[in-house]
Amino acid sequence: MPDRDPIALAADLTLEEQVRLLSGQDDWSVAPVERLGIGSLRVTDGPNGARGGGGLTGGVKATAFPVGIAIGASWNIELVEEIGAALADEARDKSCHVLLAPTINLQRGPLNGRNFECYSEDPYLTARLAVGYIRGLQDNGIAATPKHFVGNESEIQRTTMSSEIDERALRELYLVPFEAAVKEAGTWAIMSSYNRLNGTYTSEHPWLLNEVLRDQWGYDGVVMSDWFGSHTTAATINAGLDLEMPGPTRDRGDKLVAAVEAGEVAPETIATRAANMLRLMQRTGAIDDQGSRDERAVERDSTRALVRRAGAEATVLLKNNGILPLSGTPHIAVVGPNAPLARAMGGGSAQLNAHRLVSPAEGLRAALGDNRVSVAAGCDNHRFEPVLSGRFRVEWFANTDLAGAPVHVETVTDTEAFLVQGIGGGKVDPGECSFRLTGTYTPDRAGLHRAGIHCAGRARLFIDDQLVADAWDGWTRGSTFFEEGNDPVVGEVDLSEGAHEVRLEYRTAPAFNLHVRAYQLGIGRPRDDADFAEAVEAARGADVAVVCVGRNAEWDTEGWDLPSMTLPGRQDDLVAAVAAVAKTTIVVLQTGGPVEMPWHDDVAAILQAWYPGQEAGHALADVLTGAVEPSGRLPQTFPRRLADAPTQGKGAEAYPGKNGRVVYAEGLGIGYRADGPAPLYPFGHGLGYTDIDITAVEAADDRVSVTVENRGARAGAQVVQLYVAPEAAPVPRPEAELKGFAKVRLEPGARAEVSFELPDRAFAWFDVAAQEWVASPGRYRLYAALSAADRRFSATIERTEEVRMAP
Structure with missing residues (x-):
């Protein structure tokens, strides 16, 4: 049966059997067609681990991988492919065929509750990592489901809100990762978003699902709804939504059969949707899977090592006054609310019951010994009272x-x-x-x-x-x-x-x-002044104070947006108090995005550790001690204050939304593309423990060569970024856009040449009137850089002809 044409197989089904394939039978599966021996397709959340069919907070244990923004911070496509392959094993442990991941919406602003799940504010970086993740999964037989298609950049009223996005911004920003997922990675499934797009629910949006996705991009996979994100019968089927989830069905089943009989849906449309489902089942082996639905908790040493390595590689060294890596065996006071607790993941459908959770305190004690580490929380940062x-x-x-x-x-x-x-x-x-x-x-x-x-x-x-x-x-x-x-x-x-x-x-x-x-x-029991004083005194008496602050899965979660960009509770006060008395203060931030840092100038070093998965404490200890280089780079701009973010100051319609509409008033100007105050840390920023820098850049035609040299005393890694900047564009465009990157590892004294070949699309803007991509003639400056703000090295090329491309 795996080799049988899905269109012919769909034709062998009765109308009722075809319809049965187009909705879930329960929360996580589609019913089999026993008459023809067709098995049951099973799916599972989510982006940072395969949870299986249990609840969001329990169920069979699984590996917790670094969250999306941490993966984005790695800038490492090969690493992401490894993670995808490991997740394929995890999905099989849960007897599933489809993983509901990756999340490839963009980080439009700093307050999105699901910011932690997304890779980046940049569509090119997101696209490259998504392709790696999808290939890692699907090369190992598990379907990826990039989500949420499209315009889900906020959690506020997301099930009803209309994201008002002009087509040029859609084409040049928000659709780009999904386009790459289809055209390059060949994704087998896609999940529609909850929200409306310009007034129409994405689950019943014919322009989005049929014209763009299927006709223009050539997609032949399954489009499934987000859970309870389908609202109609005929409209969703006709618009291109194959699968309504979860089950039991609300809008299909007998209602859909009746819609066909009433002439509201053509029988051929039902057959096409059923064929799409059968194709997915063939690709994943679900069509012949008559096995059990048992879920297993399998913890592999190789996967634990991968999570630890990935968590460390995702860590971004924002600031370092020469204190890191730590030398010798100092006495360390690990203070702050995140010190004794492992902040491994965000909340919502991405969370799971992890095999283990290693806190910063545990990781540092394992690395340095119990007698070298003291711990004091000092204050709280929870949103809810602790679960019993x-x-x-x-x-x-x-x-x-x-x-x-x-x-x-x-x-x-x-x-x-x-x-x-x-x-x-x-x-x-x-x-x-x-x-x-x-x-x-x-x-x-x-x-x-x-x-x-x-x-x-x-x-x-x-x-x-x-x-x-x-x-x-x-x-x-x-x-x-x-x-x-x-x-x-x-x-x-x-x-x-x-x-x-x-x-x-x-x-x-x-x-x-x-x-x-x-x-x-x-x-x-809320921590009080005595707890605060205990942490400050612990810091005073230590050689080094490591202040572990940030948020947790109660704050960075699906279903709501953050109220501000400040750290919750008394954390800012704690950092300031520790910095005033400690010999050396290192701040470890664990958040799903940027925060304001009023204490920034008073501390020696700042590490952004995100939510790095179940081995969090070990990964952090590896970076602090220098066992691993912190080679992460920011995938999102860190503004100095919330008011500087491009989504702010444009009225309530722009954010958080008003009267059921959120207007993307900034257009193309999100993140580093925006005009505005200089950020605290730019997109792409990150330091290392050695001195790897660009020394030269040359360009000939559309090929760019960048020379990189390690002038430091230890091996390390650098992310070379290539930005394309049109000098006289015929339409308004961002000053520069990322169009290439490479992670380079060098021994001391070593030099490497990194080559980039830029296709026509790297120079293009979308002409809405003509419905074409246009690479305009003219001069383009190509910046070889270590961040979006780096302008030290550049070359110029001249393009003499206009090139137009189909969408």
Whole structure:
């Protein structure tokens, strides 16, 4: 069957069987066609690991890889291919055929909650890395699903918002990575975005899915909806959406059969969509896969080593006053809220249950010894109160009133979950049920505690039979759980030493757009002035203070945008206080994008470590000690302050959006392409532990040669970047655009020549009226650079003829 023509095979199916292939049967799979021995296609999230079919916070353990922006910071296509290949193994461990990744939307601004999932603000860098990732996956038999097609650069009201983007910006920026995924990598699947594009949902956008994707780019794969991102029957099928997810179906099935019978959808269209699905199933082997759906937690030493290496390579050394790498065996105070905790990943559908989570403190202790490292958090940076762990009894009711006898009783180990199919022992409907969770909480010391709940549904929290937090009768929709849940309701309670009884009551309620039901309960003692002082004193008494600050998966997450570019809580104060007393202060930032740094000039070194995967602490220790070169480079511009970002200052319509529309008013001027104040750190910036620099650049025709030399005392790596700048363009264009890069590794004293061959498209702009790419004649300056702000080395070429190209 794998060699059989999918069009002919689709013709052998009845209409009902064809339709069955066009929607999920459950959250993660498509039903088989048993009559013809056609197996079931299974999919899994996500970009930084194959989670399998479990919930977002539990399920079978899997490897947590570095997040998208960390991969972007590597500027290393070969490394990304390795990651793709390793992820193919991980997907097979979960008995899946399709990985819902990579995320290749652009970083339009600094506040997008899903910024961490995306590679870069630049379409060329994003495209090159996406091609490597997709090839790594698909060369090993697992389908990639680049997402979200297209215009999902913000999480605010993303399921209904219309992204208003002019066609030139679409063609020159936002569509570029998807075009490369299709034309170069040959991706087998693509996921449409939730949002509307210029007024029409992307899942039913005929210009986007049929004219551009299929007719112009020649795509022959599957277009699937994001989960609950399909809204209609005939419109989606006719526009080019092959697969509605998840199941059971809402808009297809009998409705789609009826639409065909009513003449709203042609039978040939159904057959084409079914053939696309069968082609995907052939490519992945799902068509003949009659095996089990067992999921395995397989931890490979080679994959652990890859994650550690990739996490270190993604680290960007923003500033270094000669203190790094650390020498000898200094006594280090590792302070800050991220010091004792591993910040390995962002939140939302990208998160998973990692095999292990190595914190900075653990990594440095492993590298230097326990007696050389002291740890003090100093302050908090969480958005929600800490989830409880232990043993909790859950009584499930097949109604929304906690009425009668429970239909199922079980024990859980934490107080956070999504209600998915199979909950309550399979004896309750996830959309219409209730439960009572009971257990105990024992504080580490007596005092004031904060207890918080948020839920997609309704919940109330009792401690020692006292109502502490109520999200039941007064529940209001907010920004949690993909904008389906309320903002946290937090109560304060004075707790003595010893165990305290905890009771959470929950009931489901009507959902909105994504049909999510979920809850989270947390209790914690807020860190106070004494904790702050402890961290400062630890820093004062050490040879080096490593201040680990940033955010976590509660802040950098799908479903909401960040409220500001400042570090949450008292973190800025902590950095300033440590810098005032420590002999040497090194700041380690873990965020999914840029932050303001009011303490910047007062510290000796700054490392941007992102969310580098499950080996986070080991990767950080490797960089700090010099075992590994920090060869990451910024994939996103770091403005000095939020007001300097190109999405700011253009009115609410430009960001965060107004009246259901977000207008991309900056046009082509995102990131380094924007006119504006000089950033704190430019796109492409990053330092190393040696001195590798460009020494010469030459250009002949469309070929550029760049000479690079290592004048330092140790081996290292440098990212050579090539920017194309038209000197007199016939239309407004950015001053310069990245059109080539190469990562070069050199021994001390070594020299290398890096060659770039620029195709016509590297010089082109999109002529909307003519519907063509145009490489205009004229003079072009070619900058060989170490960042987007580097203008030291350049060559000039003259193009004498106009070249026009089809889209």
